[in-house]
Amino acid sequence: MSADSSRQRYTLSGLSFAVIRPVMGLIDIPLRALQRVGGQTGMAAFFILPNMAVFTIFVLVPFVINFVYSMTGGIEIFLNQRDFVGAYQYKEIFSCADYLEPATCKQDGFWTAAQNTAMFVVLQVALLIAVSLITAVILNREIIGRSFWRAVFFFPVLLSPVVVGLIWRWILQRDGLLNAILFELFGADQFNWLVDRTAAFAATIGVSIWAHMGFYTLILLAGLQAIPKDLYEAAEMDGTPRSRVFWRITMPLLMPNLLVVLVLALIRAVQVFDEVFVLTGGGPGTSTMYIVQYIYEMGFASELRNPGLAAAASILMGAVLIVLTLLQMAAARRNEKKGAN
Amino acid sequence: MNSKTILAAAGLALLTTTTALAGDVRIMWYSDGVEGEVLKDLLSRFSEENPGINVIVDEVAYSVIKEQLPVQLAGGNGPDIARVTDIKNLAEYWLDLTPYLSDPETWKKNYGAQADWMRVDGSDAITGFMTQITLTGGFANKTLFEQAGVELPGNDATWAEWVEASSKVAESQQLPFAFAIDRSGHRIAGPAISYGAKFIGEDGMPNPVDDGMKAFIADFVKWNEDGSHAKDVWVSAAGTTYRPATDDFINAQTAFYYSGSWQVANLDTKIDGAFDWVATGSPCGPEACTGMPGGAAVVAIKDTKNPEEVAKVMEYLASTPVAKEFAERTLFLPANKEVIAGGLDFDTDSQAVKDVLNTFVAATETTAPEAQALPAWKWAGPYYSALVSRVSQVIAGELTLEDAYARIDSDMADKVKQAQ
Secondary structure, X not given: OOHHHHOOOOOOOHHHHHHHHHHHHHHHHHHHHHHHHHHHHHHHHHHHHHHHHHHHHHHHHHHHXXXXXXXXXXXXXXXXXXXXXXXXXXXXXXXXXXXXXXXXXXXXXXXXXXXXXXXXXXXXXXXXXXXXXXXHHHHOOOOOOHHXXXXXXXXXXXXXXXXXXXXXXXXXXXXXHHHHHHHHHHOOOOOOOOOOHHHHHXXXXXXXXXXXXXXXXXXXXXXXXXXXXXXXXXXXXXXXXXXXXXXXXXXXXXXXXXXXXXXXXXXXXXXXXXXXXXXXXOOOOOOOOOHHHHHHHXXXXXXXXXXXXHHHHHHHHHHHHHHHHXXXXXXXXXXXXXXXX | OXXXXXXXXXXXXXXXXXXXXXXXXXXXXXXXOOHHHHHHHHHHHHHHHXXXXXXXXXXXXXXXXXXXXXXXXXXXXXXXXXXXXXXXOOHHHEOOOHHHXXXXXXXXXXXXXXXXXXOOOOOOOXXXXXXXXXXXXXXXXXXXXXXXXXXXXXXXXXXXXXXXXXXXXXXXXXXXXXXXXOEOHHHHHHHHHHOOOOOEOOOOOEOOOOHHHHHHHHHHHHHHHOOOEOHHHHHOOOOOOOEOOHHXXXXXXXXXXXXXXXXXXXXXXXXXXXXXXXXXXXXXXXXXXXXXXXXXXXXXXXXXXXXXXXXXXHHHHHOHHHHHHHHHHHOOEOXXXXXXXXXXXXXXXXXXXXXXXXXXXXXXXXXXXXXXXXXXXXXXHHHXXXXXXXXXXXXXXXXXXXXXXXXXXXXXXXXXXXXX
C-alpha cells in the first residue's frame, strides 16, 4: 500500500464548501485587521479574553465577594445589610491558647475540623497514590481480562459521591452488610464501625480512596504506557532486577504524572465533604468533621447562621490550597529542570 | 408572520412563564406524610369557587424550606405563602393579613393561642396559622413488652422507670438497645424541662445551663454510655444534623422511642400491623411530665404582589371545615379551637391510631409553662443547636460534662453577640 493511499482524505461536499468558504472569508477580515493592529500578543489576548471573562465572573469576583464577606458580621445574608467588622472573624478563629488543642480555642470546631482535615490529607493522599500506583503497574501488565479490570477500578469514579456514601453506610452500619458477613464467617459480634472514632475515621479514608483511585490509576496508567518499551528490554537483557527497574526506570519517568496526581489528590482531599457527610455526618462526635463541613455548618445549616465566619474559614482553606499548589508547581519545575539536565 | 412578530411573541411567552401574574398565589410546601396531596385536593375546590385566583403549589423537600427559603426571603424573591417550622426567627418576613381578612376576629379566636409564635415580639399582626400542633412524646412497642412479660410503665412513670423497663425488654428480647430519642435539641428540651431546666432567663435572654439541665444531660449521657440508649443516633453525626430513630422503632430494634405526634401517620403506614404499638405521653422528671409543643405553620409572605388573593387562600385554608378535614385526613392534631371543640373523626380504620392520637391530645394537658413559652422564644432554635452538638460531643468522649455546660453557655453568648 502506498503512503498516499493509506492516508485518509477529507473533502468538503459542494454545499458545505459553498457555506463555509464565505463564512471563513468573513471571519478572516477582522482577524487580519486585528493582527495588523495588535500584533501576535494582541491576537493572543483576544483569544484568551472569553476564558478570562468566565474566570473573572465565576471565580475571581466570587472570591473577592467572599473575602469582603469575611470582613463582615451579623446574621443578615446580603452583603449590603451586613456590618463591616474588619478582621474580627479571623481574630475569632485565631483566638486560641494552644492551636494543637482545639478545646482551648474559641472556635474549637474550626480547629478540630482543621486538624481532622490535615490528618485526612496526609493519610488519604499517601495511601491513594500508593494504591493507585500499584494498581496501575498491575493493570499495565499483560494480565487476563485487563480491560475488564480497568473498568472495574474506574467504575466508582462514575458514581455520585452521595451514592458512594450511601452504599458504604449500608455496608458499615451496625446492622449492615459487613457485620452480617463477619457474623456468618466468624460468628463475630456486631461492631459499630461508624460509631467508633478510629474505625469511622479509617472508613472515610478507605471509602474516599475506593471512590477516587480509578481516576488517578488512569493517569498513572497513561504515564506507564508512555515509557518506551526498549528501556525495559535493555534492562531485561542486562539482567537488572525488577525492583531496580522499577525504581531506576519506571519511577523517574513516571514522575511528571505522579506530580499531577499528587497535586490533584491534595486539592481534592482538602475539599473532602460530600461522601463523608453522607457516610458519617462528621461523627462520631466531631472525629470526621472536615473543614468544608465546618464551613457548611457555619454558613448554611446552623440556627442563626454565621456567613462571616464561614467566609473567613473558606478564605483560610483557600490560602492553604494556594500554598500547596505553589509548592507542587515549584516541585514540578525542579523536576522538569532535572529532566532537561 | 414577520420576524418582529415572532420575536414579540417569544418575548411575551418568556415573560408569562417567569413573571407572577396578577391573581397568582404561589405556595411553597413541604410534606411529612400525605398532607401535600390533601392540600392540593382542598385547593382544587377553592379554585373551582375562585376562578380568578391561580394557586400554584411548589412541593419541595424540607431542606429547601430550611436552607433556601430564608435566602429567598432576604432577597425579596420568596413565594406568596409558605409552610414553615422556623416560625419565630423569620417573623420579620411574614405579612400582616389583618387588613385583608374578611373576619380577623374569628381568626384570632381560633388561632390566637399560637399567634405569638409567628410574629415579631410586641406585634399583634395576624401572619398565619398552624397547620398542625405537634407534641413530643413516646411510643412503646407493646408486643415486645408483652413478650418480655414487662408491664408498660404508667402515666406518671419517670424517665428512670421507662429506661429500666425498656432495658428489661431489650435484655429479654435481645434488642440492640432499650430506647432512643431523635438527635434533636427540640426533642430533649421537654425531658430537660421535666428535670427542672429553665431555658429562658428572667431578662428573656438565654439562661445559663442550670441544675435541671445538668441533671438531665448527665442522665442522658449515662444512658448512652451504659448502652440503654441507641448510641448510633446521637453520635453518628456532627454539629446540628438531625437524625431520627424512627427506622429503629419501625424495625423493632428498640422497645421505646421518644419522638412526637407528627410520626403517627408514618408509623401507622410503615409498621402496618407488624406489631402493636402505643403512645405513652412524656415520662416525668422531678418537676414535670412535659413534652414540647410545636408544629408547622402556613404563613403569608410580606413581599407578595397579591396580598388580597393571598388572604383569600389563607382564609379558606384556615376556615373551620377545611382545617377539620385537613387534620382528619392527615392524622395531625389541629390548632383551630372550633375544630378541637367540635371533636374529630380521624380518617383511619385503626382504633389503635385513634387511641394514640387521643393520648397525645391528653398529653397536652401536662405541658409545662416553660415548654409552652419556647415556640415563641427567638433563642429556642440556637439553644437547641448548641445542646445537640455539645451533648453529642460528650457522648462521643470528646468533652467532659463540665466542659459541655461551659461550651453551651459560650455558644449562646456568641449567638446573642452575633445577632446584635
